[in-house]
Amino acid sequence: MVTPGPLLLDLSMATKLKGLSFLQKGSSIRWINTTLQTVKSKSLQHIGIYLLDFFPTVGGAAQREWLDLDHLLVRFWASYSIRPQVAYVGREWKDLTDHAPSLLPKLTSRRLIDLGEASG
Numbered sequence: 001m002v003t004p005g006p007l008l009l010d011l012s013m014a015t016k017l018k019g020l021s022f023l024q025k026g027s028s029i030r031w032i033n034t035t036l037q038t039v040k041s042k043s044l045q046h047i048g049i050y051l052l053d054f055f056p057t058v059g060g061a062a063q064r065e066w067l068d069l070d071h072l073l074v075r076f077w078a079s080y081s082i083r084p085q086v087a088y089v090g091r092e093w094k095d096l097t098d099h100a101p102s103l104l105p106k107l108t109s110r111r112l113i114d115l116g117e118a119s120g
Helices: 030-036 060-080 105-109
Strands: 019-025 046-052 085-089 114-118
Touching: 019 030, 030 060, 046 060, 060 105
Parallel strands: 019 046, 046 085, 085 114
Antiparallel strands: none
16 A cells, blocks of 8 residues: 655745645654755745654665755755744654754854754
8 A cells, every 4th residue: 555645835936935834753754855946935034844753764765865865955945045944843852953963063053053842
């Protein structure tokens, strides 16, 4: 049985888009990267990635996806001065500061990211 993946969104026609929030379960974030690559809005002010039941993966395809996201979010910061938020969602707070340097090295080393707990 094949389980369908997350819906891939094309946001190229959403030219007045001001904010994006992604709720992610699991390690693969390829759909977030693909969606962000379609953004054409000049009004974008916020990108939030909220992790539910996230377990950091070192190595492999999932880590490459995070490094791709890191590169993409640095480009958004350079183009739009958007400081993305990445946070855990749920009952139990987990500290992202331990994992962020290996998953999002450019953002964390330049302090271009808000890591925190999302209420939810």
